[in-house]
Amino acid sequence: MKLKLVFALLLIAGTISAQVKLAPTPPMGWMSWNIMSVNPNEKDIKEMADAMVASGMVEAGYQYIFLDDCWQGGRDNKNNIIADPLKFPSGIKSLADYLHGKGMKMGIYSDAASLTCAGYTASFNFEDQDAKTFASWGIDYLKYDYCNAPEDVATAKLRYGNMAKALRQSGRDIVLGICEWGPREAWNWGAEIGGQSWRTTFDIRDKWNDTDGKGGVGIYNVIDKNAGLAEFSGPGRWNDGDMLNVGLKGVKGPSGAFDANGCTDAEYQSQMSMWCMLNSPLYASNDIRTMTETTKRILLNKEIIALNQDALAKQAERKVKNETWDIFVRPLANGDYAIAILNKASSTQNAKIAFSDLGLTAKYEIRDLWQHKVMGKANQWAGKVASHETKVFRLKKV
Template identity: 45%
Template sequence: MRFAALALCAASVYAADLTGRWTGPASTADNGQELVLALKQAPGGGFSGYVQGPRATDTIVGGKLEGANLTLDVERPGRNNAVQKLAYIGVVEGNKLKLTLPSPFGGRGGAQQKAPPKAPPVPQVVELSRVSNDAPAPLPARPAPVSLPMPEPVHANGLAKTPPMGWNSWNKFRNQVSDKMVREIADAMVKSGMKAAGYVYVNIDDTWEGAHRDAQGNITTNNKFPDMKALSAYVHSKGLKLGIYSSPGPKTCAGYEGSYQHEEQDAKTYAAWGIDYLKYDWCSASQVYDNTQATMVNAYAKMGLGLLNSGRKIVYSLCQYGNLDVGAWGERVGGNLWRTTGDISDRWDSMQRLGFELQTDREKVAGPGHWNDPDMLEIGNGGMTNDEYKTHMSLWCILASPLLAGNDIRDMKPEVADILMNKEVIAVDQDKLGKQGKRVAKDGDKEVWAKPLADGSHAVALFNRGADTASVTAKWSDLGINGARTIRDLWKHADLGRKSGEFTATVPSHGVVMVRIK
């Protein structure tokens, strides 16, 4: 996560030396995490030092002070030795600095960047106080990334025979997730019918972690989650399962405590809490590991082995954005699912790119116990039309993808519930044969995708990615079948009779007609 462009806004002319250490809470929602500004002002007015927060450490490479208005030029290390240039701008009030953060969180992982649906980032003001007039000592040099050898395979855990189904907190709530919210979501999963439809995992994403480990090195929770074991017991009492989040790096994407050098210890803690699912996000691991496949495999295998030996069966979800051919080794490290893309956003262009363009030729590595994951569902978050959400659901089910809802299911519109809980469409995703579907025909914006099913039938989705309504045809020759076949519309829940040779449907813009051909 990033605290990207900061603003310091001033009230009076202030020309004093700003050299010193300035500290304060990183944000109102960060549960004790601190922001540190270590500043050195040169006699000529230039600046150096660093800004250290829960999400990153930025190096100050220049700046200027004009009256009370301060501008700092900073650099932030990125992936693959890239450097991001940022500007911090704004105001001094005596020994106080007021900083305006555009958002407590920015993008995370992969090429896609997440933003709250149809809403700009909310500015957040934090206040720093000068605690010292001493010039900052240089930051220690970052150690060279470690290279690790290819590990031995981790034995399969026997879980996820069909793609996992559940809910995840990130898409809708980000850092607002709490014990109270998770309990309410669990209640809503049961009351709404989501549990009956197959959604059983209630997954807490980032920002549950405490600022520090305890004296024994155990991971702790922050004040939003006072008792994770009790929360787990509550979720289990509803017939549901609880998931959690961490990183192989020293920090998570939101700057909280990661599992680096504590993999086995954390796995045992998760087991003791009654955790059923772990999402393991690469995040800051690139700061301590080199960018080679063997090293990444080893880093993920450490936690895979830790989970296997934890005494509890825990679904293992790899989140490293599809890099370094993860499909070739995800199962080897004990993974039950692995991300194939960067983060999804609640927009048509994001969803269709991740779903249509980045999933081809991946079907060979998917199957019972090990699935490709094009990221969580955005259905119901308001950034797409109902037709687009039906396309989202249909494509994910054809792909045999994990189905992790990301909306507020405590307050679901009927049309959203109808999409998420369409049992005939879900049955395609959860089919026991465990085959991932693929594109079998494409004509411009018109595409046909098909998935073989255990009873010998085929699930077929006719997609229209264009701006206008279109006629789309599925040909038997593209499906590898012949003769007269029975057609059932899975969205209209209607039998369409028998057809020979092909099936044609009128499909709305950005929409889908999904059928079962038997």
């Protein structure tokens, strides 16, 4: 009995170690879906990679390009999954080599059923074969969707577990992103079966909040959901808030579903702030080739990104939630704290925050991470917060 217990503990320890190795901090990159939708292609992906390097995104930590649905061309006469030869004439391995040559990584998409969400070839009953194919191409990440699959939790755990095992045995380190959208609460079991992240909501749309009953998940809907999942987050296990809307500005396509017409720059900045505070993977989805300076400023804020990538990896906890304010606190690896003050109201509000009310009893140097300057030394902060703006401060004990 004791030997069995020791073996089980060693197995769990080994699984945790592998989780951390694959994704010690939340993955960062760019996702093809919102801009390319059903027509991802080699030319545009390479252009996007070039733009990510030129813009400073890769240097800032956005390593991945995630190739979403609709890249598939079926299976060959040996049942190997293949890319659409018109969209990817040089093949996926060539594209992965191109990204790796730029110091980047490549993610790809499949589904735990026979067909993907868009009706393309998926991986159910071909897990081992597809995992080995992905490994031979040099894939670094798999987004694994759940369209056309049974709704129950047990089947989801089985199908995701089978793919996780196949990836581990593929001969290459490949991160597994579980994309079952939340109904089966993958945060309860995702790490156990071998996943490194799990979507917590249905697909995000380019809107602030679903308050009009038209449907679709908005930025604040995700914040509110992930705020309650801090205990499930840590090295190698991340609550995935879905794509960053930053810079979409109401572009036509998937992000515009459910009458989503875009967000203000304050709302986009809040999304970036809160995705970083809440340890979500960061994958931009705007057209990097035509970014505005405002979009660059939001996506490339290294002080905000540093929260997301902090070595302590402890997700922020919501300390205040009322009709007007959400206030979050996050401890950091060097002993500092980050606080985020989100104004949910439709107009500018005056805030006065005593840090002691948040459990922070010392006096602190207060650094505004969006203004990039120290605001003073105190045990409180007072100021104006615009509608749907999030103030983010780094507090250093003095």
